[in-house]
Amino acid sequence: MDVPMVTQAERFDEVRDGEASPHPAEVVLRCQGLRVRHNEEIILVGLDLEVSRGEVVVLVVESEWAARLIPRILIGVESAEGGEIEINGISILGLSEHRKLQLRRDVGYLFHNSGLIHNLTVWYNVALPALYHTRFKDIEGVGEHVNVLIDRCGLSRWSSLRPAALDESTCKKVALARAWVMSPALLVLEDPLMNIDTGSGSDLLDLAFGPSPPEWEDRDPRPPNPGVLIASQGLHEGLFRYVDRMIIIKEGEVAFTGDPKEFDRRGKTHPGDLINTREAF
Amino acid sequence: MFRLRSLGIGYTWRVILNQVKFTGLHALPFLTFVSAVSTALIIIQVLNQASKVGFEAIIGTVFVAALVRELGPLLTAVVVIGRSGTAIAAELSTNRVWEEITALETMGIDPLHYVVFPRFVGVTLATMCLVVYFDVVALIFGYVSARLTTGMTAGTYLGYIIDQFTMTDFYVTGLKGFLFGTIISLLPAFHGLVVPGAPTDVPKATTRAVVECLALVFLVSGIVSVLFYY
Numbered sequence: 282m283d284v285p286m287v288t289q290a291e292r293f294d295e296v297r298d299g300e301a302s303p304h305p306a307e308v309v310l311r312c313q314g315l316r317v318r319h320n321e322e323i324i325l326v327g328l329d330l331e332v333s334r335g336e337v338v339v340l341v342v343e344s345e346w347a348a349r350l351i352p353r354i355l356i357g358v359e360s361a362e363g364g365e366i367e368i369n370g371i372s373i374l375g376l377s378e379h380r381k382l383q384l385r386r387d388v389g390y391l392f393h394n395s396g397l398i399h400n401l402t403v404w405y406n407v408a409l410p411a412l413y414h415t416r417f418k419d420i421e422g423v424g425e426h427v428n429v430l431i432d433r434c435g436l437s438r439w440s441s442l443r444p445a446a447l448d449e450s451t452c453k454k455v456a457l458a459r460a461w462v463m464s465p466a467l468l469v470l471e472d473p474l475m476n477i478d479t480g481s482g483s484d485l486l487d488l489a490f491g492p493s494p495p496e497w498e499d500r501d502p503r504p505p506n507p508g509v510l511i512a513s514q515g516l517h518e519g520l521f522r523y524v525d526r527m528i529i530i531k532e533g534e535v536a537f538t539g540d541p542k543e544f545d546r547r548g549k550t551h552p553g554d555l556i557n558t559r560e561a562f
Numbered sequence: 563m564f565r566l567r568s569l570g571i572g573y574t575w576r577v578i579l580n581q582v583k584f585t586g587l588h589a590l591p592f593l594t595f596v597s598a599v600s601t602a603l604i605i606i607q608v609l610n611q612a613s614k615v616g617f618e619a620i621i622g623t624v625f626v627a628a629l630v631r632e633l634g635p636l637l638t639a640v641v642v643i644g645r646s647g648t649a650i651a652a653e654l655s656t657n658r659v660w661e662e663i664t665a666l667e668t669m670g671i672d673p674l675h676y677v678v679f680p681r682f683v684g685v686t687l688a689t690m691c692l693v694v695y696f697d698v699v700a701l702i703f704g705y706v707s708a709r710l711t712t713g714m715t716a717g718t719y720l721g722y723i724i725d726q727f728t729m730t731d732f733y734v735t736g737l738k739g740f741l742f743g744t745i746i747s748l749l750p751a752f753h754g755l756v757v758p759g760a761p762t763d764v765p766k767a768t769t770r771a772v773v774e775c776l777a778l779v780f781l782v783s784g785i786v787s788v789l790f791y792y
Contacts, residue, residue, distance in 0.1 A: 358667050378672075385670035396665030400653075410669040413574075413676065459669075 307333050308370075309467040309508035310355060315364035317354060319346055326533040327364070332508040334466065337490060339511040339520055341529045348472040348514040349393055355510065356388050356469055357381040369466055386414050389460030389504070393472040395452035397444040397459075404440040407431055407458045414463065427462065429502045434458045434488060450481030457489055464504040470511040474519065483519050490523035574680055581684025585646040586691055593641050593692055597699035600637060601629060605707040613712050621714075622722030625704055630731050631787065634696045635738035639746065639779045642689050643772060647750045650681055651771035654754025655764045663755065678751045686743030693739035734790050738783060745778050 310332040317325040324347045332338050342348050353359040355366055357373040366373050368384055376384070390396075397406050405412075408427040415423050431440050434454045444452055453473065460468060473489075474482040490509070493501040513520065521541050529537040608624045654677060657663050663673050701723070708714040750771035757763045 353664070353668075356668060358664060382667070382670045382672055385668060388668070388670075390665075390668035392661065392665055392668075394661065396661050396668070398657075398662050398665065399660065410671065413669070413671050 309334055309368065310469075310510060311365075311367040312355060313365045315351075315354070315366065316362040317347075317351060318362050319350055322346075323533040324350060325361075325530065328528075328530070328535065330510075330528065332467065332510050334508050335506040336525050337509040337511070337523050338526045338528065339513055339524045341513055341516055341527060343514070343531065345393075345472070345475075345514050347530070348475075348512045352390075352469045352471045352510065352512045356385055356390060386410070386463060387465050387467065389463065389465035389468040389507070391453070391456050391460045391468075391470045391473055393475045395444070395449070395456040397452055397455055399444050402441050402443055403436055403447070403455050404431065406444065406455055407436075407462055410459065411462045426502065429500070430458050430462060433497060433502050450477045450485065453477060453481075453485055454488060457485065461502070461504050466504075466507055468504070468507045468509045470509065472513055473511060474513070474517050479519065482517065486519050486523060574676060577676070577680035578684045581646075581681050582688050584649070585642060585685050586688030589641055589645055589688070589692060590695065592645070593638065593696060594699050596637055596641055597634075597696045598703040600633060601700040601703045602707040604628060604633075605704045606711050609708060609711045609714075618708075618712060618714065618718075619722050619725075621704075621708060621719070622724075622726040625700070625723050626726040626731060629700050629704075630697050630727070630735060631791070632783065634700060635693050635735060635742060636779065636783055638689065638693045638696045638739070639742040639783075640776070642685065642692065642742070642746050643775045643779070646685055646688075647746045647775050648768050648772055650685075650747065651750035651754045651768040652764060654751055655757040655767040658755060658757045659759055659761050659764060673755070678748070678755075681751055682744065682747040685747035686740060689743030689746065690736060690739035693735055693742075697735065730790060734786060738786055741782050741786070742779050745782065746775055749775050749778065 308331050310330070312328060312330045315325055315328040315330070317323075322344075324342070324344070328351075330338070330340070340351060342351065350359060354361045356368065357366065357376065369387055371384060373381060373384065398409065401409065404427065407430060408423060411423045411427065431437055434457065436451070436454060436458065439447060439451060439455075444455065447455070460470075470489075473485060477485065493503075511520065511524070524541055526539065527537065527541045528535055604624065605621065608621060609618060612618055612620050654663075657677070663677070666673050666676055704723075705714075705716060705719050708719050709716075750768075753767045753771040753774075757767050
């Protein structure tokens with residue numbers, strides 16, 4: 282899609298004046314010509330990317346650093362060397378820190394190491410963004426929503442414990458519930474399968490992207506139809522079931538973009554071949 | 563328009579209350595001990611000498627000039643630095659190392675508002691109250707010491723102190739409590755938040771925060787005293 286970028290001032294003015302809804306765009310994340318460098322290492326030389334509502338996009342990169350840095354740049358926590366980034370139709374280039382914080386209320390983010398607050402219990406970790414961003418008069422509804430979300434993620438029996446008492450895969454589920462609590466239009470997952478075994482990884486992905494179990498069909502608290510970006514170091518087979526589009530970055534450049542199923546048509550035995558061997562390109 | 567939502571005040575007040583509880587309430591036993599011992603030592607030493615020449619009235623001057631104006635706020639600040647200053651620096655630098663601060667930013671939560679502001683309000687409020695509490699404990703244990711040393715009556719003891727106490731002492735005590743609270747909350751928070759990201763930087767940040775807090779508190783105490791009393 283070739284839609285011109287809207288400046289953040291124009292977009293905020295439209296939202297403020299009621300001319301536009303906060304989530305008008307089908308495209309929830311867009312970047313153009315993104316250039317990233319870390320410690321003199323070139324990580325990206327010009328990435329063009331769009332994530333639409335309901336779409337799951339995986340960005341496969343070579344290094345752990347890249348898998349952490351790129352998603353953080355895309356939501357404006359870190360700075361890029363160059364390029365344009367737009368979240369929910371608002372360009373974050375030159376946006377003040379306060380405006381960026383406002384914009385990130387509608388973004389759910391999962392850290393590679395969960396990023397939980399260690400002096401809060403599981404319940405408060407999940408509730409924190411909602412408690413912080415909710416008006417006094419509406420705060421009673423937060424508790425019920427958090428309870429349902431915790432129940433949906435199978436965390437009820439851990440809810441009064443602190444993160445130090447949990448294993449890594451449970452921490453990731455807590456972090457996922459926290460990322461969902463504001464019902465974001467955009468969900469960004471930073472190396473979600475890092476440090477957890479294959480079985481736990483499958484559980485996490487089923488929870489994140491799988492169909493609702495029968496008992497939750499009518500009341501699933503997961504955000505409806507968010508756009509999802511997953512940054513991953515290397516390819517994980519588990520991801521393939523749920524990914525709509527895959528972008529592989531090799532030496533800073535896009536080496537492949539498209540449906541993961543296309544690999545078979547290109548005669549590769551395994552998609553991992555693409556990232557692991559130079560000849561594959 | 564003033565918006566509670568944009569300030570996130572619905573949740574932050576809990577953090578402020580926790581900070582007041584930790585810095586103020588939990589410090590009371592130790593501060594009581596420090597205040598009682600330091601007051602008893604000073605009053606006994608002074609009265610031992612003064613009673614030989616029949617000049618017990620000097621106890622009022624010593625109590626107000628040494629304890630209320632100088633030692634009270636300073637010793638309170640030292641106790642708060644030892645407990646809360648170190649805790650803030652260590653906690654925030656650990657938060658930074660574990661990327662909890664970055665996690666707050668990804669949630670749209672301003673770390674300055676969620677982490678620093680409650681500590682500033684909590685520590686400052688608690689320090690101001692603790693300075694007053696130190697003086698009250700000093701007053702009680704000063705009397706006990708005077709009674710045991712010279713058999714002084716409560717009326718005489720209070721009379722000597724009230725003669726020396728002015729409203730300036732009241733304002734200066736409050737001002738010092740406010741300034742010390744500000745230093746003890748903001749300086750360790752700053753050192754905690756600028757930690758580069760390695761666990762070995764946590765003790766360094768804590769040490770730096772404590773040393774700078776102590777130096778600044780003594781300096782500010784001196785400046786305030788010079789401005790108001792000389």
